[in-house]
Amino acid sequence: MLAVKEYEAMLEAYGKAGGNLDALKSKEVGNLVIHKNKVLSVKEADGIKVETEETESGVNIYFLVKEGAKIKYPVHLCFGVLPEEGLQEIILRVEAQDNSEVNVIAHCIFPNAVDVIHKMDAAIKIGDNAKFSYHETHYHGEFGGVKVIPKARIEVGRKGVWESTFSLIQGCVGMLDYDFEIFGDEKSINELMVKVFGKKEDDINIVEKIHLNGQGARGLAKSRLVLNDNARAMVRGETYGNAPFARGHVDCIEIVNGDGVAARAIPLVYVNDKQAKVTHEAAIGSIDKKQMQTLMARGLNEEEAVDVIVKGILR
Numbered sequence: 001m002l003a004v005k006e007y008e009a010m011l012e013a014y015g016k017a018g019g020n021l022d023a024l025k026s027k028e029v030g031n032l033v034i035h036k037n038k039v040l041s042v043k044e045a046d047g048i049k050v051e052t053e054e055t056e057s058g059v060n061i062y063f064l065v066k067e068g069a070k071i072k073y074p075v076h077l078c079f080g081v082l083p084e085e086g087l088q089e090i091i092l093r094v095e096a097q098d099n100s101e102v103n104v105i106a107h108c109i110f111p112n113a114v115d116v117i118h119k120m121d122a123a124i125k126i127g128d129n130a131k132f133s134y135h136e137t138h139y140h141g142e143f144g145g146v147k148v149i150p151k152a153r154i155e156v157g158r159k160g161v162w163e164s165t166f167s168l169i170q171g172c173v174g175m176l177d178y179d180f181e182i183f184g185d186e187k188s189i190n191e192l193m194v195k196v197f198g199k200k201e202d203d204i205n206i207v208e209k210i211h212l213n214g215q216g217a218r219g220l221a222k223s224r225l226v227l228n229d230n231a232r233a234m235v236r237g238e239t240y241g242n243a244p245f246a247r248g249h250v251d252c253i254e255i256v257n258g259d260g261v262a263a264r265a266i267p268l269v270y271v272n273d274k275q276a277k278v279t280h281e282a283a284i285g286s287i288d289k290k291q292m293q294t295l296m297a298r299g300l301n302e303e304e305a306v307d308v309i310v311k312g313i314l315r
Contacts, residue, residue: 006082007033007040013109014078017139017170020105023076030075034059036086047071047100058089058119067097067127075102080109081116084145090120098127098157106136113174114145122152124162128185131161140171144200147175154180156188158214165193169314173202173231180207186214186243194223195314198231198261209238212246212276219248226310230260238268241276250280255313257287257306 010033015021023029030045032052037059039052047069051062065071081088096102110116126132140146148168156162162182173196184190192208204227210219221237239248250267267280287309295305 006035009082010035013111017107017109019107029073033078036081036088057087060091063094065096065100065102068099071102075104077106084112084114087117092122094124096126096130096132099129101131103133108138110146111141114143117147120150124154126156126160126162128157129159134164136166138168142172144172144174149177152180154182156184156190158186161189163191167195169197172200173198175203178206181209183211184217187216190219192221196225199228202231204233206235211240212248213242215243216245222251225254227256227261227263229258232262234264236266239278241271241278244273244275246276248278252282254284
């Protein structure tokens, strides 16, 4: 009975966070729903194998996409802690075998958090000519009582593709310590995108590393942050051109909109092969005053105008 109530509560929160409830109910769509250290739902789609093990503090997950499988519908993951306090440790092992293709949509939900820790430790292997798209959206409450600590190490095979987006826009961040590192083989495509809206006393630390180890590998580390009030952020983007014709780029923009904010951007580029090319750009600045004036001239107040501009930056 308790598990049923937890599942219903998770579905309600999932819907508020923008999740697709119809997808969770479909027999054709793979999904996994975890509350704290309890697996509430697991559904495998054709071509996917999911194994879970509940632990004292979280769940161990093995996620396999079988060789040659092209998964028709996105796989939906939902992780969350609904009470004010709790610890959730997710150990994730992913294997996307050669010539497979999948799109994964994850929602992480902490609407009432006062003292919640969410950790993810991921080891991900993308096979040759395989494609894995991963989109993670966070939904937090307004208390700022969450510590989010996602770590991932991703190996991408020959002509493989890894695309990921991490989005934390709704509610207060709390503390974020994001650390993703990619190792790309020959002609692989490796992309990391982070979008965060920090406010109040949020503390944000982002590290993106891309190692272009194979000939013709490509990489993009991109981040977009908006900081209000007394939020603090440090973004470190690193790209290594280690092979002939490797191409990489680091792109960071931080917008500050408060007297107490502190923002740092550290783009680092390394080239260890004379035929590789890696570039970077980083910018920290305030909200465009002309855009503000234009929106306010059309009837918006200052707060509404800022909101429109922020959504445009983070869309």
